[in-house]
Amino acid sequence: MYIHWEKELELGNDLIDTQHRILVLLCRKLDIAIKSKESEQTLRWVMLELRKFTEFHFISEENLMHEIGYPGVDEHSLIHSDLLAQLDMAIAKIAHHKEFPDDLLFFLNKWLGYHIVHDDLKIAEFIDKGGQTPDRRTSLCRILVVGQIGVVTWRRDFRALSNTGTSMACAVLG
Numbered sequence: 001m002y003i004h005w006e007k008e009l010e011l012g013n014d015l016i017d018t019q020h021r022i023l024v025l026l027c028r029k030l031d032i033a034i035k036s037k038e039s040e041q042t043l044r045w046v047m048l049e050l051r052k053f054t055e056f057h058f059i060s061e062e063n064l065m066h067e068i069g070y071p072g073v074d075e076h077s078l079i080h081s082d083l084l085a086q087l088d089m090a091i092a093k094i095a096h097h098k099e100f101p102d103d104l105l106f107f108l109n110k111w112l113g114y115h116i117v118h119d120d121l122k123i124a125e126f127i128d129k130g131g132q133t134p135d136r137r138t139s140l141c142r143i144l145v146v147g148q149i150g151v152v153t154w155r156r157d158f159r160a161l162s163n164t165g166t167s168m169a170c171a172v173l174g
Contacts, residue, residue, distance in 0.1 A: 004028070009116050011124040016064065019057040020116055026050040027108050034101045043101050047091050050108075055084060061120070070126050079119055083111055 005024045010017050030046045038046075058080040065073040090107050093099040 009113070011116070011120055013064070013124065013127075016057075016061060016120065016123075019053075019060060020112075020120075022053060023050075023057060023112060026053060027105065027112065030101065030108075031105055034105070044095065047094070047101075047104065051084075051087055051091060054087060058084065061123070065123060068123075068127060070123055072122060072126075076119060076123070079115070083115065086111070
């Protein structure tokens with residue numbers, strides 16, 4: 001296994017830290033699928049799961065940056081776009097038998113660890129130095145969505161919720 005969760009990877013934001021742990025677990029899932037010689041179809045499904053969760057995580061992180069007024073949000077969003085493009089390219093190469101799934105694990109280990117301790121740490125430092133904190137009443141980043149993802153909005157009184165998806169459940173974290 002290339003990457004595993006370490007205390008040094010924690011940023012102090014429960015939502016982002018939880019999502020980072022899930023990314024690490026999905027990398028482990030891929031590692032296990034490779035080592036147990038699962039079928040190509042199984043590997044494709046695991047890679048797709050990893051790719052979709054990565055995109056979801058990046059959107060959550062970008063929402064948080066907007067909420068706190070983080071000055072580097074545009075630059076950070078470009079890093080996310082670049083990482084997704086690299087991930088898509090690696091998955092495509094594996095699908096066309098031009099790379100091995102182990103190559104993807106090496107790539108994931110490299111960028112996930114670096115991105116958390118280098119790029120994401122800047123967000124945590126911004127908050128620690130007195131940056132704005134998310135408004136609990138309107139924070140989209142504090143909503144855990146289970147099921148199909150839609151457009152979610154909370155009223156100030158936390159009673160109503162609207163969405164474009166089906167089978168959605170939400171809870172306020174923190």
